[in-house]
Amino acid sequence: MATQEASQVKRDLEVLTDTRPDDVSLPAFMVSTTRGFLPRMEPIVDLPSEFDVVESLLTRMPVKTLSGAPGLLASGALGDAVHDELSDLTDQVEKYKDNLPLVNALYRDYSFLASAYLLEPCHMKFVKGEGYGLAREVLPVQLARPIARCAELCGFKPFMEYAGSYALFNYRLVDPALGLEYSNLRLIRAFEHGLDPSSSEAGFVLTHVAMVKHSGPLISGVTTCLRTISEPSPDRRVFNSGLQEILTALRQVNTVMETMWSVSKPRSYTSFRTFIFGITSQSMFPNGVIYEGVGDGSPQHFRGESGANDSMIPLMDNFCQIGMPDTPLTEILKDFRSYRPGDHRQFLEWVKEESIDRGVREFALASNATDEDREPVLESRRLWLKIVNQVRDFRWRHWCFAREYILKQTSHPTATGGSPIVTWLPNQLQAVMEDMVEIYDSFGGKTGNLGAECDDIMDLVERQRDGLRKEVRKYCAERGVPDHA
Numbered sequence: 180m181a182t183q184e185a186s187q188v189k190r191d192l193e194v195l196t197d198t199r200p201d202d203v204s205l206p207a208f209m210v211s212t213t214r215g216f217l218p219r220m221e222p223i224v225d226l227p228s229e230f231d232v233v234e235s236l237l238t239r240m241p242v243k244t245l246s247g248a249p250g251l252l253a254s255g256a257l258g259d260a261v262h263d264e265l266s267d268l269t270d271q272v273e274k275y276k277d278n279l280p281l282v283n284a285l286y287r288d289y290s291f292l293a294s295a296y297l298l299e300p301c302h303m304k305f306v307k308g309e310g311y312g313l314a315r316e317v318l319p320v321q322l323a324r325p326i327a328r329c330a331e332l333c334g335f336k337p338f339m340e341y342a343g344s345y346a347l348f349n350y351r352l353v354d355p356a357l358g359l360e361y362s363n364l365r366l367i368r369a370f371e372h373g374l375d376p377s378s379s380e381a382g383f384v385l386t387h388v389a390m391v392k393h394s395g396p397l398i399s400g401v402t403t404c405l406r407t408i409s410e411p412s413p414d415r416r417v418f419n420s421g422l423q424e425i426l427t428a429l430r431q432v433n434t435v436m437e438t439m440w441s442v443s444k445p446r447s448y449t450s451f452r453t454f455i456f457g458i459t460s461q462s463m464f465p466n467g468v469i470y471e472g473v474g475d476g477s478p479q480h481f482r483g484e485s486g487a488n489d490s491m492i493p494l495m496d497n498f499c500q501i502g503m504p505d506t507p508l509t510e511i512l513k514d515f516r517s518y519r520p521g522d523h524r525q526f527l528e529w530v531k532e533e534s535i536d537r538g539v540r541e542f543a544l545a546s547n548a549t550d551e552d553r554e555p556v557l558e559s560r561r562l563w564l565k566i567v568n569q570v571r572d573f574r575w576r577h578w579c580f581a582r583e584y585i586l587k588q589t590s591h592p593t594a595t596g597g598s599p600i601v602t603w604l605p606n607q608l609q610a611v612m613e614d615m616v617e618i619y620d621s622f623g624g625k626t627g628n629l630g631a632e633c634d635d636i637m638d639l640v641e642r643q644r645d646g647l648r649k650e651v652r653k654y655c656a657e658r659g660v661p662d663h664a
């Protein structure tokens with residue numbers, strides 16, 4: 180299905196092989212075997228002239244502007260500038276409603292202004308070492324109405340999101356001919372020092388982009404497996420080639436992830452992070468936020484920008500049917516699934532259903548296989564375990580990030596997406612490791628003939644499982660939080 184151009188996998192959902200970058204009637208974010216979860220085209224940088232004031236505010240906004248001079252957020256002057264200079268441009272947004280990539284750029288830009296406006300007082304307190312204090316709790320009409328309309332047109336929440344705004348629609352290419360090479364990437368918008376490509380803010384965001392660049396083969400591998408298994412007599416060798424494609428892509432994703440340590444410094448993260456917090460579960464917003472001129476005026480709650488809304492790991496969770504425990508923490512994971520482009524959401528749901536309905540996991544692990552198909556079956560099992568191991572590797576490195584960039588830097592209890600910082604990531608990491616142990620044990624552990632590489636992986640899992648339990652217990656005791664991990 181996915182190998183034909185723009186093949187239909189479900190009504191309204193297409194997995195593209197040609198992303199049709201010039202077609203402005205389609206949403207910027209779809210799913211393709213070439214650009215994966217990245218937008219169909221490079222993000223739009225320039226806004227139409229009706230939005231010159233928006234552009235001007237965003238250019239002058241960062242703590243350090245492109246010229247190196249201090250910007251509006253350096254002195255807490257953004258709020259006044261928004262009130263003095265910006266009018267409600269919702270009618271101008273309306274003029275572009277048939278150009279979805281452009282509306283997506285407007286959504287990105289209004290979401291940067293909205294988050295900076297709301298969280299500016301917290302930034303001013305934080306840099307003085309006084310904690311976050313309280314954020315502004317009313318979003319004025321000139322920000323509230325346009326962001327609400329752009330979000331509605333693009334299918335996002337009216338608050339900064341990971342894909343549609345902060346990360347995946349926020350890079351530009353210095354030289355279009357060099358494409359997505361890391362050194363060729365720059366941020367379009369930034370809060371702190373991010374317009375300087377060597378800054379930690381730029382490194383943080385661009386590492387996400389550089390990882391998602393490898394998501395095309397992930398989608399291609401998953402669709403190959405699902406297509407193969409739907410056939411009357413599935414060809415295991417083709418199925419294994421799909422698994423191999425997934426494994427290779429995940430290894431690339433994890434290799435790029437490791438570069439985070441050098442391009443974004445642990446000590447710098449908490450200073451630009453202030454602006455990407457959400458409203459949900461944050462002490463800065465005890466009463467939510469009122470969007471002036473929108474809806475019935477009741478306070479709104481949205482989660483903040485977070486890599487938790489990236490689609491690569493959720494894709495693997497769904498494809499591999501990794502079971503999550505029945506805990507309140509898993510409810511947060513489910514809630515995160517709604518903070519992403521509509522096509523990503525639909526694709527993830529489709530993969531989840533197909534994987535279960537077609538019995539992908541049973542086929543890959545083939546517990547009832549006979550001797551004659553022994554080698555290809557062993558290969559499926561090995562590949563499967565190695566794929567889940569890459570998910571573990573991602574989540575383990577991620578836990579290390581959380582420890583070094585957050586736990587060692589601040590006592591604030593919730594992450595930008597509103598999850599509890601000590602227990603949430605371990606909730607999923609432990610689940611992945613339990614899943615691996617279950618798979619490995621079902622084949623008799625070391626007697627299962629999966630080979631030395633798989634045996635070594637499982638030795639590591641044993642050590643990490645115990646280490647993680649102890650570490651989480653220690654942080655929970657130190658911080659007085661219940662231990663769910």
Ligand code: HEM
Pocket residue numbers: 383386387390436439443448484485486487488489492493512574577580581584585593594595596597598599600603604607608
């Ligand atoms: C310095 C680097 C990073 C830090 C400090 C960090 C921090 C966090 C935190 C605290 C969470 C918990 C959710 C929440 O926001 O409430 C989270 C979740 C997540 N982040 Fe990151 N992140 C980093 C880099 C990345 C990168 C590069 C990616 C790549 C796409 C990523 C993808 C994810 C995913 C997939 C989750 C959900 C994890 C799960 O399902 O178990 N993160 N991140």
